[in-house]
Amino acid sequence: MQRTLQRAGARKAIPIIxxxxxxxxxxxxxxxxxxxxxxxxLPVTTAMPPREAIVLSSMLAFLVYxxxxxxxxxxxxxxxxxxxxxxxxIVSWGGALGLVRLASGG
Amino acid sequence: xxxxxxxxxxxxxxxxxxxxxxxLFAIFWMGTLAVFDREIDRWMAPMIRLPAVEKxxxxxxxxxxxxxxxxxxxxxxxxxxPTDRDAAIRVLWRDQSGQMHRFIDPNxxxxxxxxxxxxxxxxxxxxxxxxxxxxxNIGYWLVGLAAMAMMALCVxxxxxxxxxxxxxxxxxxxxxxxxxxxxxxxxxxxLGWPFHFLITLSGLVIFWSTYFPxxxxxxxxxxxxxxxxxxxxxxVPKGRxxxxxxxxxxxxxxxxxxxxxxxxxxxxxxxxxxxxxxxIMQIGRLDEGIVSSTYDAAYFDGPSGALISYKSGTAPVMxxxxxxxxxxxxxxxHWSLRWIYFGLGLAGCVLIATGYLFWLESRxxxxxxxxxxxxxxxxxxxxxxxxxxxxxxxxxxxxxxxxPLGAEAFxxxxxxxxxxxxxxxxxxxxxxxxxxxxxxxxxxxxxxAALACAAVLLNWITTGDHLLRSLSYRHLWPxxxxxxxxxAGAAIAAVSALRLSRxxxxxxxxxx
Numbered sequence: 001m002q003r004t005l006q007r008a009g010a011r012k013a014i015p016i017i018x019x020x021x022x023x024x025x026x027x028x029x030x031x032x033x034x035x036x037x038x039x040x041x042l043p044v045t046t047a048m049p050p051r052e053a054i055v056l057s058s059m060l061a062f063l064v065y066x067x068x069x070x071x072x073x074x075x076x077x078x079x080x081x082x083x084x085x086x087x088x089x090i091v092s093w094g095g096a097l098g099l100v101r102l103a104s105g106g
Numbered sequence: 107x108x109x110x111x112x113x114x115x116x117x118x119x120x121x122x123x124x125x126x127x128x129x130l131f132a133i134f135w136m137g138t139l140a141v142f143d144r145e146i147d148r149w150m151a152p153m154i155r156l157p158a159v160e161k162x163x164x165x166x167x168x169x170x171x172x173x174x175x176x177x178x179x180x181x182x183x184x185x186x187x188p189t190d191r192d193a194a195i196r197v198l199w200r201d202q203s204g205q206m207h208r209f210i211d212p213n214x215x216x217x218x219x220x221x222x223x224x225x226x227x228x229x230x231x232x233x234x235x236x237x238x239x240x241x242x243n244i245g246y247w248l249v250g251l252a253a254m255a256m257m258a259l260c261v262x263x264x265x266x267x268x269x270x271x272x273x274x275x276x277x278x279x280x281x282x283x284x285x286x287x288x289x290x291x292x293x294x295x296x297l298g299w300p301f302h303f304l305i306t307l308s309g310l311v312i313f314w315s316t317y318f319p320x321x322x323x324x325x326x327x328x329x330x331x332x333x334x335x336x337x338x339x340x341x342v343p344k345g346r347x348x349x350x351x352x353x354x355x356x357x358x359x360x361x362x363x364x365x366x367x368x369x370x371x372x373x374x375x376x377x378x379x380x381x382x383x384x385x386i387m388q389i390g391r392l393d394e395g396i397v398s399s400t401y402d403a404a405y406f407d408g409p410s411g412a413l414i415s416y417k418s419g420t421a422p423v424m425x426x427x428x429x430x431x432x433x434x435x436x437x438x439x440h441w442s443l444r445w446i447y448f449g450l451g452l453a454g455c456v457l458i459a460t461g462y463l464f465w466l467e468s469r470x471x472x473x474x475x476x477x478x479x480x481x482x483x484x485x486x487x488x489x490x491x492x493x494x495x496x497x498x499x500x501x502x503x504x505x506x507x508x509x510p511l512g513a514e515a516f517x518x519x520x521x522x523x524x525x526x527x528x529x530x531x532x533x534x535x536x537x538x539x540x541x542x543x544x545x546x547x548x549x550x551x552x553x554x555a556a557l558a559c560a561a562v563l564l565n566w567i568t569t570g571d572h573l574l575r576s577l578s579y580r581h582l583w584p585x586x587x588x589x590x591x592x593x594a595g596a597a598i599a600a601v602s603a604l605r606l607s608r609x610x611x612x613x614x615x616x617x618x
Binding site: 024031032033035036039040048049050051052053054055056057058059061062063065066069070073074076096097100 | 111114115117118251254257258261262307310311314315317318320321322324325333336337421422423424426427430
């Protein structure tokens with residue numbers, strides 16, 4: 001009886017832990033990646049100097065992170081949440097790091 | 107996880123509030139006090155209760171202190187100049203024994219006795235943004251996490267509310283306690299919403315380079331100083347030369363800085379590498395008339411006194427960042443706005459505390475029936491982080507007036523003893539809440555009232571500045587203000603304690 005209850009508790013706890021990690025940790029990683037990408041892209045596509053682009057994308061990143069947090073707890077499908085966060089995270093970080101390599105001629 | 111958008115937001119609001127409410131209350135409470143940090147300094151360090159500066163002060167008279175700092179190979183020598191809120195000059199440098207901090211009376215040039223306290227600007231204010239946890243910036247990250255949670259709470263709070271407009275006008279103090287608590291939560295939440303959201307966002311934006319290092323690190327290869335030099339226009343010397351070097355006339359450089367800014371007043375003087383041939387003198391502009399904290403500074407070569415560069419104005423995006431920072435720092439001169447910040451900060455504290463109470467009151471009965479420990483645990487946390495924080499703060503003020511100057515015990519100096527008192531008393535309030543759950547709220551309210559009255563009385567006894575006296579001198583108004591707020595706080599705490607001790611009330615609270 002005790003063990004069944006414990007197993008039921010664990011089965012309920014795991015999705016919540018995954019969601020907490022995805023929303024808080026994943027949300028941060030994605031907003032940091034998007035900000036890094038924007039800080040690299042804005043100076044190329046607009047006349048904005050790099051230091052201004054850096055400040056702008058960093059400030060907006062707080063609002064992006066807030067949006068991701070809200071969505072992270074509202075999205076019904078945990079799988080879709082993790083999948084989208086992973087894809088956007090990889091694309092943004094990959095893009096930002098790729099642009100740095102391009103700029104340094106590597 | 108609950109189903110549906112509003113239900114999921116309800117879940118987020120509830121659990122973010124319960125888990126991070128204690129941390130949020132501490133941050134909001136310390137931030138609210140920090141609105142008057144300079145005034146708290148005056149109260150806790152009686153030697154700086156100085157009348158306003160009458161004659162212009164010669165910076166040259168600081169040269170002996172500068173030579174001391176140079177001899178100690180301090181990496182910096184910092185001078186905070188008098189403002190409307192603070193007549194004393196603050197001098198700071200570092201030697202082998204640590205941070206050296208001196209107050210100077212600008213009217214006489216005398217170095218004042220060491221007050222032996224971190225007071226408002228060095229304890230309460232840093233607690234607000236980094237909790238005095240320096241290791242690996244953990245304090246900053248915890249505050250940042252709490253701030254993000256606060257914004258999520260602000261958003262989810264709006265979503266789960268069906269009747270925002272009605273809540274504006276709804277306050278039913280005579281109804282059941284749970285109703286009263288929810289009404290207070292809604293009124294402070296709705297009225298304070300724009301302020302609470304913006305003050306939290308602007309607080310995060312101040313530390314954007316800490317919280318989102320990915321942006322500048324990729325472009326500047328992780329070189330923080332190089333980026334700051336570019337973004338903020340800072341002039342940073344490339345290390346020490348090792349050769350000794352003189353320092354040109356302080357007053358001449360200050361006059362030059364005033365000249366380039368059309369006679370603007372000055373906020374601070376900051377020397378990097380004092381006593382070195384590569385010393386750099388930085389002079390900051392005082393912008394009391396605008397919200398933005400512009401960080402305009404003029405840079406001089408130390409030995410020659412030649413102007414290297416000066417800033418006035420920033421690029422557009424950085425100006426937005428500086429405006430948000432200034433909105434949060436409130437270094438502008440506007441007393442009515444300062445009081446509004448204080449009031450809205452207190453509203454934030456009430457918002458967080460009543461959120462806790464509502465959680466407790468709506469679960470008490472059910473948890474008792476099911477034999478769950480949740481209410482007891484959260485109640486202990488809530489008591490310790492709400493009334494416990496108030497008690498610890500009041501104890502900090504009381505012990506400040508009890509310890510004689512130069513006091514030392516257990517190998518700790520006076521300032522450290524005050525801080526130890528704060529933390530130990532805070533810890534004790536959690537223990538008390540755990541041991542006496544039934545009466546913890548009431549007994550802690552009485553303790554707040556008693557300590558606040560004791561602080562006012564001790565201030566009178568140790569400094570002679572009782573209310574009638576402090577009200578009649580302009581330069582003692584900050585003391586009067588603090589005493590009046592302490593008395594008002596004591597009255598509110600006493601009324602709360604009385605209401606909590608009424609038997610019917612207790613019964614109602616227990617069985618609501």
